[in-house]
Amino acid sequence: MDELNEEQPLDFKLGSEAGGVPVLSLSGELDIATVDRLDEPMAPVLASRPQRLIVEVSDLDFADSSAIAKLLVWSQSVGEMELRGASPLLRRVVATMGLEGRLHLT
Amino acid sequence: MRASRTFAPNPECVRAARRFAAKVLEDLPPGAFEPIELMVSELATNCIKHGGTAFELTITQRPGEVRIEVCDTGAGMPTVRSPRPEDPSGRGLQIVGMLSDDWGIETADSTGKTVWLTVSTRPQAGETASTSAR
Numbered sequence: 001m002d003e004l005n006e007e008q009p010l011d012f013k014l015g016s017e018a019g020g021v022p023v024l025s026l027s028g029e030l031d032i033a034t035v036d037r038l039d040e041p042m043a044p045v046l047a048s049r050p051q052r053l054i055v056e057v058s059d060l061d062f063a064d065s066s067a068i069a070k071l072l073v074w075s076q077s078v079g080e081m082e083l084r085g086a087s088p089l090l091r092r093v094v095a096t097m098g099l100e101g102r103l104h105l106t
Numbered sequence: 107m108r109a110s111r112t113f114a115p116n117p118e119c120v121r122a123a124r125r126f127a128a129k130v131l132e133d134l135p136p137g138a139f140e141p142i143e144l145m146v147s148e149l150a151t152n153c154i155k156h157g158g159t160a161f162e163l164t165i166t167q168r169p170g171e172v173r174i175e176v177c178d179t180g181a182g183m184p185t186v187r188s189p190r191p192e193d194p195s196g197r198g199l200q201i202v203g204m205l206s207d208d209w210g211i212e213t214a215d216s217t218g219k220t221v222w223l224t225v226s227t228r229p230q231a232g233e234t235a236s237t238s239a240r
Contacts, residue, residue, distance in 0.1 A: 009121070029121060031117075031121060031147055032151045032154060033117035062143065062147070064147040064151065064198075065195075065198050065200075065201055066151060068197060069195045069197070072191075087140075089140050089144065093144075093204065096204050097200065097204075101191060102191055
């Protein structure tokens with residue numbers, strides 16, 4: 001199956017905004033095959049129990065419930081979780097599921 | 107138009123299933139594919155997580171409607187759950203229920219099950235003749 005020969009399609013960048021707010025910028029596709037690759041880089045961030053965490057997803061091409069599950073796990077370790085630049089579809093899914101209280105859409 | 111492909115039960119094949127759907131449904135009007143792509147991903151993910159056997163994805167395109175079927179021979183039956191906001195998982199079929207017009211689960215003999223869904227795609231005028239031939 002030629003579809004599987006392509007590069008693993010998830011890229012991420014971990015940085016911070018003014019005030020030291022951690023920002024995880026994602027691009028590519030987040031699903032069951034890629035989502036756990038974020039565990040290792042995110043472990044120290046979550047261990048520090050930040051007051052805020054920004055997950056920038058405007059360059060993310062795809063996210064399914066595996067991604068939502070991971071974000072919800074992270075949200076248990078942070079004060080406020082911000083989902084920035086979500087697609088209309090992702091916004092709709094998050095809102096319809098009543099998750100806006102945990103994943104703030106900005 | 108009907109297209110079908112079998113995928114191995116590994117996580118990378120969830121993406122392969124999405125790519126297959128994209129190729130089959132490349133003529134859909136803008137905005138119509140994304141919800142279908144998401145639902146294909148959810149059904150394929152369920153097969154990986156709960157079935158652990160190869161699964162077959164079948165896509166049937168009719169004028170104004172797409173039907174998706176995912177068939178596997180795994181023993182587990184998918185269930186719709188109502189996770190609380192703090193529960194991380196259990197949302198796959200919830201998404202299917204949210205984004206499809208109709209969906210269901212069928213069991214055939216003792217050999218497995220098919221999860222199917224339909225979604226309307228409102229074909230654009232002038233495009234139906236070339237894309238709807240069965």
